Amino acid sequence: MTSVVYDGTYEGWLTAVFDIYEYKLDDVVFAKGEQAAAFLFGTRHEVTTEDRKAKRVLKGLQQRLSSTALKNINLTFLSEIDYSEDIMLRFVRYAFSSGVNVEQDLANRLVWEVWEAARRVRKEAHRMEAFVRFKLTKDDLYDPLYYAVIEPQCDVLPLISDHFKNRYADQRWLIYDLKRKYGIYYDLEMLNTVEVQFSDKLGSAQIKAELCDEREEHFQNLWCRYFGAVNIEARKNLRLQMKHMPKRYWKYLTEKMPDYHRS
Amino acid sequence: MVNDRVTQKLEILAGAAKYDVSCSSGQGNRENKNKGLGDSKANGICHSFTEDGRCVALLKILLTNHCIFDCAYCVSRKSNDVKRAAFTVDEVVDLTISFYRRNYIEGLFLSSGIFYSPDYTMERLVKIVKKLRKEQNFNGYIHLKAIPGASEELIKEAGLYADRLSVNVEMPTEQSLKLLAPDKNHQDVIKPMEYLKNEIAGHKEETKLNKRAPVFAPAGQSTQMVIGATKESDLEILGMADYFYQQMKLKRVYYSGYVPISYDGRLPAIGTPVPMIRENRLYQADWLVRYYGFHVNELVGFDQPNLELDIDPKLSWALRNLHQFPLDINIADIELINRVPGIGFLGAKKIVAARKFKTLKPEDLKQMGIVYNRAKYFLSVSNPFSAHKDYTAIQIKERIQNLQNSKYKSDFSPQLTLF
Numbered sequence: 001m002t003s004v005v006y007d008g009t010y011e012g013w014l015t016a017v018f019d020i021y022e023y024k025l026d027d028v029v030f031a032k033g034e035q036a037a038a039f040l041f042g043t044r045h046e047v048t049t050e051d052r053k054a055k056r057v058l059k060g061l062q063q064r065l066s067s068t069a070l071k072n073i074n075l076t077f078l079s080e081i082d083y084s085e086d087i088m089l090r091f092v093r094y095a096f097s098s099g100v101n102v103e104q105d106l107a108n109r110l111v112w113e114v115w116e117a118a119r120r121v122r123k124e125a126h127r128m129e130a131f132v133r134f135k136l137t138k139d140d141l142y143d144p145l146y147y148a149v150i151e152p153q154c155d156v157l158p159l160i161s162d163h164f165k166n167r168y169a170d171q172r173w174l175i176y177d178l179k180r181k182y183g184i185y186y187d188l189e190m191l192n193t194v195e196v197q198f199s200d201k202l203g204s205a206q207i208k209a210e211l212c213d214e215r216e217e218h219f220q221n222l223w224c225r226y227f228g229a230v231n232i233e234a235r236k237n238l239r240l241q242m243k244h245m246p247k248r249y250w251k252y253l254t255e256k257m258p259d260y261h262r263s
Numbered sequence: 264m265v266n267d268r269v270t271q272k273l274e275i276l277a278g279a280a281k282y283d284v285s286c287s288s289g290q291g292n293r294e295n296k297n298k299g300l301g302d303s304k305a306n307g308i309c310h311s312f313t314e315d316g317r318c319v320a321l322l323k324i325l326l327t328n329h330c331i332f333d334c335a336y337c338v339s340r341k342s343n344d345v346k347r348a349a350f351t352v353d354e355v356v357d358l359t360i361s362f363y364r365r366n367y368i369e370g371l372f373l374s375s376g377i378f379y380s381p382d383y384t385m386e387r388l389v390k391i392v393k394k395l396r397k398e399q400n401f402n403g404y405i406h407l408k409a410i411p412g413a414s415e416e417l418i419k420e421a422g423l424y425a426d427r428l429s430v431n432v433e434m435p436t437e438q439s440l441k442l443l444a445p446d447k448n449h450q451d452v453i454k455p456m457e458y459l460k461n462e463i464a465g466h467k468e469e470t471k472l473n474k475r476a477p478v479f480a481p482a483g484q485s486t487q488m489v490i491g492a493t494k495e496s497d498l499e500i501l502g503m504a505d506y507f508y509q510q511m512k513l514k515r516v517y518y519s520g521y522v523p524i525s526y527d528g529r530l531p532a533i534g535t536p537v538p539m540i541r542e543n544r545l546y547q548a549d550w551l552v553r554y555y556g557f558h559v560n561e562l563v564g565f566d567q568p569n570l571e572l573d574i575d576p577k578l579s580w581a582l583r584n585l586h587q588f589p590l591d592i593n594i595a596d597i598e599l600i601n602r603v604p605g606i607g608f609l610g611a612k613k614i615v616a617a618r619k620f621k622t623l624k625p626e627d628l629k630q631m632g633i634v635y636n637r638a639k640y641f642l643s644v645s646n647p648f649s650a651h652k653d654y655t656a657i658q659i660k661e662r663i664q665n666l667q668n669s670k671y672k673s674d675f676s677p678q679l680t681l682f
Contacts, residue, residue: 109623135365
């Protein structure tokens with residue numbers, strides 16, 4: 001068994017695939033930089049991310065697959081499900097070994113797993129386009145900023161930032177992924193990936209009040225009242241609500257927060 | 264103080280608008296040019312879900328719930344003793360923009376009770392959308408009610424700013440409308456609908472020739488029928504819907520299970536359950552007609568004017584047409600695969616793609632996410648050949664019902680479970 005250690009980026013993974021073919025590595029286990037220490041047994045292969053190698057792999061795949069299938073491999077990477085890298089590798093090996101385009105061979109596990117993982121990521125990206133809730137900061141220190149915090153299961157920020165850029169072209173905004181500790185910031189011109197140090201005290205009501213625009217609380221309150229007013233009690237169906245809006249997302253939904261948690 | 268007043272108004276006017284079930288925000292396709300606010304792409308987004316499981320995509324409110332009409336089914340009817348309120352034009356604009364900027368909503372769904380006159384009301388609605396589009400540079404989704412009886416000039420102006428316009432037919436037949444809404448007649452509804460149909464078609468032609476021609480209600484028009492307040496059968500309801508889709512080119516027909524809100528003797532009493540299952544079956548049938556190539560007459564007919572409540576209309580059709588099955592999954596046309604219970608149109612597509620690589624077997628279908636336990640009664644698999652032995656329609660129905668764990672089940676089987 002060979003541990004293939006790469007830097008955790010998509011380019012790094014593509015480079016790893018190049019190396020796997022180059023050195024004819026068999027029976028591999030992927031490990032990202034920091035987890036690498038855990039693999040004490042077996043041989044170890046260090047991958048140095050190289051644009052040239054990554055591009056070669058991509059080009060080879062482009063000759064065999066449609067752009068949708070290529071995208072699906074990338075989405076599987078973002079899914080962060082268990083063994084996602086192995087699922088990707090199995091599919092890539094199958095694609096390279098076949099003379100025809102195999103991406104529609106859905107009855108085959110090797111193809112199906114990538115398809116499923118990609119579907120899962122698309123679904124969550126769509127959900128995040130819906131469930132982001134911006135709050136407006138005060139404008140006395142900096143220019144006003146609409147900020148939101150999310151904790152999605154998959155790494156969907158790269159997939160949704162264009163949507164928000166097109167939609168909120170005239171406001172500064174920041175969406176921060178607390179789970180992965182990075183955010184996307186739009187400065188009215190372009191998108192920037194940022195790392196922000198959030199104070200531990202951010203949760204406290206006092207800090208929030210100092211941070212937020214004076215009308216912010218009013219609109220949050222209006223939204224919650226609206227949310228309550230459009231419900232039809234005679235049709236109550238909590239199961240249906242939960243199906244569309246699983247509880248794991250409620251933490252950052254203004255309308256689902258307990259009152260004291262809001263600004 | 265001012266804030267409290269707006270909050271109060273919002274509660275009243277959102278509460279009064281909630282019986283309009285439309286929430287879709289799709290097909291607007293209004294692009295954000297010149298760095299304005301908002302962009303409505305082809306697929307709508309549901310931003311939240313209320314405890315009844317319905318989607319919240321739009322700020323759905325009435326401009327006012329004051330109304331000169333007295334339609335029995337409507338919570339805002341003149342004779343009803345409810346709190347009344349009215350927004351100002353600026354309040355609606357401010358609410359829409361502030362909600363939109365926080366990513367609460369896809370846009371605005373604005374309707375109104377009729378105060379003074381239809382034209383006076385429509386004028387206010389148009390003023391709001393115009394302000395949103397022109398002054399606020401707002402490209403989010405706007406669904407506007409065309410007030411029955413308003414002048415064609417005003418409706419035309421509305422279409423230039425709104426993504427979708429709708430006139431609610433409310434009652435499936437003229438008799439019901441006469442009974443419950445003596446101030447209205449079907450003509451008031453059909454006339455503006457027809458006018459909109461022609462305008463939408465005309466503008467579409469124009470845009471084909473000249474890309475800069477103004478768009479007119481790019482997301483088309485829709486309507487709503489209240490279900491279960493009067494005695495119409497599903498045949499009449501779906502027939503009417505079919506007429507709207509075919510003749511009026513409507514994008515959507517909504518079915519709204521009547522929520523009892525009145526002691527009026529002409530209507531189901533307060534406490535009568537909302538016909539949610541029936542409403543659900545109507546939507547399923549509507550879907551089969553629009554996406555699965557079914558004709559209304561295949562689902563309901565004079566011999567069977569109502570959809571079955573305990574099974575969905577696709578299964579119901581299949582059981583009545585067992586002579587068309589089993590279907591060989593490896594060679595059947597996609598149109599026929601679409602008709603198999605347990606296989607949706609996405610599933611059918613996957614099957615047709617995957618079978619090019621190998622002869623599909625039951626375990627392949629299961630792996631691909633097909634509801635095989637439901638579909639298997641209607642399929643055969645070649646080489647080695649296998650098909651489910653000849654069950655009767657009743658046997659299949661029993662078996663399928665036993666495996667689904669329907670939350671409605673208790674409503675249908677008060678008797679003992681025998682298996």
